[in-house]
Amino acid sequence: MPDIELSLENMAKERERCRVSFSHFLSHCKIVEVPTRDNPGGLIPFAIWPHLPELINALLNKLLIVVIKSRQIGLSWLIAAYVLWHALYHKGSSWMLFSRGEREAIELLDKSRRIYRHLPAWLTVKHGADSATEMSFPFMESSIKAFAATEGAGISYTSSGVVCDEWDYHPYADQNYLNSKPTRDAGGQFIGVTTVDILNPDTLAKSIFHDASIEKNDFIPLFYSYDVRPGRDDKWYEETRRNIPERELATLTPELYMAQNYPRSIEEALSVPQASCAFDKQILSQMMENIRNPVKVEGDLDFGVVNIYKPFLIGNYYIAGTDTSHGVGKDYSVTAVMNVKTGEIVADILRNDLSPEELASHSVKLLKLYGNPKWFIECNDWGGITISTAESLEYKNLGYQDDKKTKPGFNTNGWMTSAGLKGSRIDLFGGLIPAINNNQIIIYNKDGLKQFYDVIRNVKQGGRIEALAGRHDDYPIAVGICWAKRDEVHLEDWTPKTINTLNYQPTSKPWRR
Numbered sequence: 001m002p003d004i005e006l007s008l009e010n011m012a013k014e015r016e017r018c019r020v021s022f023s024h025f026l027s028h029c030k031i032v033e034v035p036t037r038d039n040p041g042g043l044i045p046f047a048i049w050p051h052l053p054e055l056i057n058a059l060l061n062k063l064l065i066v067v068i069k070s071r072q073i074g075l076s077w078l079i080a081a082y083v084l085w086h087a088l089y090h091k092g093s094s095w096m097l098f099s100r101g102e103r104e105a106i107e108l109l110d111k112s113r114r115i116y117r118h119l120p121a122w123l124t125v126k127h128g129a130d131s132a133t134e135m136s137f138p139f140m141e142s143s144i145k146a147f148a149a150t151e152g153a154g155i156s157y158t159s160s161g162v163v164c165d166e167w168d169y170h171p172y173a174d175q176n177y178l179n180s181k182p183t184r185d186a187g188g189q190f191i192g193v194t195t196v197d198i199l200n201p202d203t204l205a206k207s208i209f210h211d212a213s214i215e216k217n218d219f220i221p222l223f224y225s226y227d228v229r230p231g232r233d234d235k236w237y238e239e240t241r242r243n244i245p246e247r248e249l250a251t252l253t254p255e256l257y258m259a260q261n262y263p264r265s266i267e268e269a270l271s272v273p274q275a276s277c278a279f280d281k282q283i284l285s286q287m288m289e290n291i292r293n294p295v296k297v298e299g300d301l302d303f304g305v306v307n308i309y310k311p312f313l314i315g316n317y318y319i320a321g322t323d324t325s326h327g328v329g330k331d332y333s334v335t336a337v338m339n340v341k342t343g344e345i346v347a348d349i350l351r352n353d354l355s356p357e358e359l360a361s362h363s364v365k366l367l368k369l370y371g372n373p374k375w376f377i378e379c380n381d382w383g384g385i386t387i388s389t390a391e392s393l394e395y396k397n398l399g400y401q402d403d404k405k406t407k408p409g410f411n412t413n414g415w416m417t418s419a420g421l422k423g424s425r426i427d428l429f430g431g432l433i434p435a436i437n438n439n440q441i442i443i444y445n446k447d448g449l450k451q452f453y454d455v456i457r458n459v460k461q462g463g464r465i466e467a468l469a470g471r472h473d474d475y476p477i478a479v480g481i482c483w484a485k486r487d488e489v490h491l492e493d494w495t496p497k498t499i500n501t502l503n504y505q506p507t508s509k510p511w512r513r
């Protein structure tokens with residue numbers, strides 16, 4: 001209904017409807033869209049595309065929200081409208097908008113300002129500060145401030161809510177998130193929205209999204225692919241891919257460019273590019289074709305915990321490696337049993353609900369089935385408890401770090417020297433990576449193999465090989481211990497022994513029965 005047709009009474013009613021309903025407020029909002037050859041753009045009504053009601057519902061009902069998205073699907077405008085609505089209708093409302101740089105932060109705030117400028121006059125109020133980085137409404141004692149995501153940004157503020165736009169690209173994301181803790185502790189809202197930085201797989205935004213997707217934190221994870229915007233389809237996708245600017249292709253392949261800007265799935269958006277992945281992803285995909293279900297054998301085993309893929313066979317030799325979880329329900333506790341002749345992981349334990357003592361008990365029973373092979377337990381952290389429990393259970397074939405057998409276990413700690421990062425962790429991955437990439441190891445456990453995809457070379461840690469934040473490398477560690485120590489298994493029967501020719505001389509008196 002045009003403004004001139006509204007009576008004072010109807011204006012009051014509309015103001016009240018906008019106050020209590022963000023969705024109704026949106027019906028009065030207009031945005032400024034950039035004109036293109038196929039779209040006249042300009043000042044247009046805010047369109048509620050099919051994917052937006054889900055986010056509107058989350059904004060109104062959830063405190064912690066993390067969104068991974070494609071570009072140009074209306075989310076920035078929606079959030080700009082939301083913080084403006086909150087500031088207009090909630091007394092004392094205070095919002096902080098963070099973006100990766102000052103220019104981007106100013107542009108984010110300016111979306112709210114442009115929406116406000118084009119509201120019907122009877123929905124506006126007298127406003128106060130109106131600078132590039134702040135707009136305020138003294139009547140409501142509310143404000144919206146924009147910050148570049150510098151190290152100390154927002155450190156002295158407590159607010160109703162925080163928005164981190166293009167969160168994956170914030171240079172000080174971890175510190176800024178820590179700075180926002182007072183807001184979150186007080187019940188304020190935190191909204192992280194981003195396209196992915198495909199070349200930086202180890203970011204806070206990705207970690208929080210991943211943890212939220214497995215209900216490891218209280219964030220609501222939302223993902224929106226390229227085709228949620230009306231008019232986008234496979235044809236549009238291929239045309240966009242074919243016309244990627246050359247300057248973008250200087251650093252990204254067409255596949256990576258599209259996965260970064262217009263992902264088709266969350267798996268694609270969160271995939272680790274080969275440049276960062278420690279293992280050859282193509283080889284890992286081939287290895288996925290060899291996965292198999294475990295089998296049951298006779299023995300005192302809990303097959304809800306223990307997986308047997310190939311039973312013990314006389315003539316084969318085995319070695320075991322264990323990585324103990326840092327705590328029940330966090331990392332995974334893993335014991336892997338390897339056939340040293342074939343490189344097969346013939347049995348394993350992969351659980352995140354075992355105590356170190358339980359891991360040791362189940363492992364001892366499993367290893368008994370394979371002739372009590374030499375067993376190397378990572379001695380870091382909780383591994384010491386697993387070792388001491390194995391000793392109390394009288395396991396007689398533990399592996400040691402030293403020739404005098406005074407230090408049981410396998411130490412994966414590393415240390416920095418003038419020549420770079422050193423330590424047995426480097427040696428472990430130094431042998432494991434080429435072994436995997438050259439198909440020398442066979443893994444049958446699908447969940448265990450999936451952990452190899454999440455192992456990266458972390459440039460922030462001097463090239464340290466480790467799991468992505470929030471992911472796991474426990475299974476690769478256990479397999480890597482087996483591979484690194486396989487030469488300590490004595491294989492007396494590997495080399496065929498020479499058999500001397502026997503000459504039989506007939507006796508003068510043949511043997512008779």
